[in-house]
Amino acid sequence: MSRTLTEAHLVALAIADRFESLPPKVNRMELADAIEILQCALNLTSTEVIYFRLACRNTPEAFWRDGHEPVFGWSRLRVARTMKLDERTISRIETSLVTKGLVVHRDGPTMRRHGGTRWYAGKGVSLAPAAARFDELRARARAAIDEDRRWEEARVSIYSGKSFLDGVLKRDDILPEVAETVMALMRDIPVRMQARMSLDELEPLAARVNNLVARLTELFGVPSMSSACDIHVRPETEPDSPNQRAAGDAGEIALVVETAADAGIPVAVARKVVGDRGLERTRRALSGLEARLRQTNAPVRSPVAYFQWLIANDSHSASRTRQSC
Template sequence: MSEITPVASFRRVTPAIVASSRLAMTNDVPDTAKGDVAVLLKQAAPILGIDGTTYHVMDILLGLSRPEDWKGTGRPIVAVSNAKLAEYTMRSERTVIRCIRRLVEAGIAAYRDSPTGRRFVYRDTGGGIIAGFGIDFTPARVRFAEIKEKVAAYRARLAAETEARRDVARLARAMEDLCDAFPEDAEDLRSRVQGADLTASGILDKAESYRSLYADALERIQARNEENKMAAEGDINVRANTYINSESSFACKDKGPRCNERTYLLERNVAAPMAVEAPPGTKALALQNRSPRPSSANIQTQVLGSVSIGLLQSACPEAQSMIGERFDTWSALDRSGEMLRRMIGLSEGGWMDGRRRVGAYAAAAILATVLEKSLRDPEQISKPGGYFRAMVDRAAEGKLNLERSLFGLVEGKYAV
């Protein structure tokens, strides 16, 4: 088979498309397995800017490729028409064309166009490709090691950002405690914290500034305590002899203004509730009609009351495989939240709002469920971020049955 990758004249060629074509013409192609490349590309989707329908199109194209084409000198070419992809994804052909273009410009696929623009593959009796025209995933094979390094760096950065956020929250509370304990340093410390918030270029820089400020504050306070201790050496400890003379009520009456003020305040505190007290019937009716809003802790208990971490781990194998983590503890699930929310394209604001409304563990469990469902059936969940918000709304209303969804995933564990 010819290793020349032509691009049809009707396409608007960009530098990224040319770069992908050059990768597809490379003869030094590493030996890879289809499953390994597919999992890696899904993990790298946030890095490559692949989401939504583009992710769905990529998943379909990878599924249509043959495993033997990914080995040796094979070229994983997929010959499927835009009309068929539009039918699979329930999108228009123009949308499919734009999605394929994004995959090519991302550097994981290349155009291999025939003179007529049709896509087809001719194979020999052994299944090898004699001639093929379509979407060529050779660039993904060539860049396998590079993309793998980028995914590892991406995960390390996410872990560092998560740790930095924890440090910022912890040190912010610690410095506020220092301000309460040492009021003379409060104004200066708060102004320095505010300055760090304004000048920090990111969460990592902010965490480093907070660590430096906290260490400096502790050092200054310790140095001042040492100076005070040295200044107090040689002083004589004198115990104050305080004589308290309890005055009688008659003496208090004779004292005048100060006792009268105390008596007035006491009488006002006792009389004030009596003055605004509502009739008994009205008060009972108000208590009966009032429906307190459940807290996030109560909602989390209700959502996860019958859900174990083992059930969640069994129900979400593909989600764990994609992010490279295991949901063996609730803390591990919570730590994976940042990676999970990026995999479905959920904004940071939507993720924080979900954690605030239903609790950290319940939000992470819902997020893992949404990702698992979207991986198994992308057609069913075209917008995972909106699906997550809808599940959070149902949980807040007490209508979410997460246990049933997880058992459904366990029963269809190996469904495509």
């Protein structure tokens, strides 16, 4: 059965025939990682990626150096058993990788090895075409990772800014022209981020949001870290920075949640109470709960229920207790 010789196949054959064109030393696992990262860009299936990684891992390290050819010499039967597939499927995977210019079959002539001092019957699948593109594939993979990072940073920046803008719109002293500017930008922010949105769309939008947030921060002040909708002007005499304030709030919340957990209150319940009722009210309720738990003559059957009762009644004294819980 004759194989169709595509342009990619011919290029792969030419690369495989020029052993000297390979980089001095190819990191085989970095190559496998790059192929996996570029799976969609190279139009590869998941099984093709798994096959390529298996081939890289099981090709001798010495074959990846300059002047040698990395040939994966496993039989299709062995590969099929390892991948839990049949031999026909493995054959299709190899043919697909050949047509995509990443490997070539080495079923025929012998090939020179080790500077011409030895000969090796190169039967199997040669990874030389992909190895010759090692630097290119690694650079493309790094660029793809960097693009994903920038995409996520832009997404987070947009929706963090959106929370700030929501708070600005709820102010009573906002000017109509400022509100119109904010609303115009809010209309451009998608309600739900779509994966198909490109970085070229997101980064300009993130820059617009950040620019408007910076201008509004100068006008209204830094947003409170406790609520995205609570906008206030920070006094000039206040020494701590926004980052210090955020770290302080986070530390206090973590301490309260830890105290609640020691008293038998689930973390989720404690965090919800802090968010709904505030830190001070939560602390007072915890003090009342701890005082009640120390009383041996009146055991608390349900710490969570008693804690919620204290929150609902806003206990200001640890001595105020419920008769039955």
